[in-house]
């Protein structure tokens with residue numbers, strides 16, 4: 378079997394001992410690379426004043442990590458600009474926040490060309506290439522232009538928007554058509570897949586077809602969503618592969634850390650109050666402001682519960698060079714202060730706000746302490762925090778997940794989570810009240826339903842499913 382080549386904007390480089398970072402995706406993809414050997418290529422995270430030098434290569438076992446520095450102009454135009462000020466807001470249905478500029482679009486394609494040029498000399502005939510996320514949509518097209526005929530797969534970690542939103546983006550057609558250069562496109566949910574096919578149809582450039590020999594593509598995730606597509610003169614496959622977490626390992630981490638250090642101190646500091654937790658990058662898609670409004674409404678509607686609950690919002694800074702993100706940092710801090718000022722007493726602070734990143738181990742323990750997990754994005758590709766919260770619970774006394782219906786995770790966690798509409802403040806406030814008063818038997822039943830799914834379809838399963846579907850064409854050839 379040929380090697381696997383993974384390309385992503387960020388590369389989870391192993392530590393000094395060769396261990397990948399603890400995140401589930403890094404561990405699972407690292408394992409897939411290790412088994413047949415391979416390359417993981419992407420941005421080093423470093424910026425240079427002038428033109429960047431050649432990539433650095435670090436060998437770990439049979440995996441080569443190939444890291445390219447980018448110039449400040451590249452980072453401004455490709456990452457902060459087109460990826461995070463055009464594609465990100467539009468794919469998250471925020472046309473109002475999209476700032477389109479031709480210069481930034483040119484930078485986006487320039488960096489994709491740079492990655493393609495650097496990758497081509499490394500590719501061997503049997504290699505299979507797996508490209509990740511919206512930063513690198515045109516990469517397959519650039520590789521094809523350079524004569525690469527290998528199987529190339531793409532996984533989109535964020536949602537795919539409906540046609541009317543997509544078509545508002547200048548050069549939407551270039552983005553849409555460039556996806557036809559892949560052999561397999563993976564989405565988080567069947568809704569994203571439907572939206573993508575809807576865009577092809579409305580544009581009149583593609584549609585679903587019967588597969589070769591009438592066959593289906595291999596999708597083992599029980600969503601039943603997979604399709605063959607003919608578009609822009611090529612046939613390719615597209616399917617939903619909802620990303621999972623390292624469920625069993627995360628559950629055991631949570632059970633281990635709960636009695637220790639910072640988590641134990643945190644429990645003591647609650648003085649018996651029920652903990653409501655939110656954990657998100659500081660991103661407008663996560664609905665943090667709306668969540669704080671809903672929590673305040675809950676306090677107003679349930680005066681008896683005041684001083685019996687504490688909300689902890691963990692929100693590390695993210696993409697701080699993008700103006701919309703910088704503005705949010707001040708807005709959320711102000712909002713928390715106002716709620717605390719209005720409702721706090723000399724003995725009680727309603728919201729604790731932590732504006733920095735916590736380790737996975739601490740988070741696992743905090744999730745387990747919490748009576749309610751508040752995951753209320755306005756739009757989210759998947760939302761791994763929702764899955765981690767469930768995995769971390771004590772089976773004997775599980776907390777309740779309040780989950781936005783607009784998170785990708787809602788497709789799999791229906792029947793277990795209490796759903797909310799984050800745009801509806803009263804309804805989200807009621808969902809918080811429902812979660813806090815839920816009887817033990819119902820909490821256990823809901824938790825078991827969700828945990829069963831998360832154990833069956835974990836990150837290793839996700840990785841294997843995608844790779845099986847991607848290699849399927851190789852076998853047929």
Ligand SMILES: O=P(O)(O)OC[C@H]1O[C@H](O[C@H]2O[C@H](CO)[C@@H](O)[C@H](O)[C@H]2O)[C@H](O)[C@@H](O)[C@@H]1O
Nearest residue numbers: 387510511534535620695696757758759760761
């Ligand atoms: O790399 P950053 O700009 O700092 O952003 C962090 C990541 O954010 C996005 O995550 C998405 O992928 C998750 C895993 O599939 C998914 O659960 C979540 O809903 C998505 O928002 C982004 O897509 C990644 O590329 C970033 O690395």
Ligand SMILES: O=c1ccn([C@@H]2O[C@H](COP(=O)(O)OP(=O)(O)O)[C@@H](O)[C@H]2O)c(=O)[nH]1
Nearest residue numbers: 656658691693733734735736737760761762
């Ligand atoms: O302080 C923090 C906040 C978040 N996370 C992790 O960051 C990831 C966030 O993934 P998610 O899919 O929820 O959202 P994204 O940030 O990728 O859009 C999860 O694994 C969290 O455990 C973390 O390690 N420390």
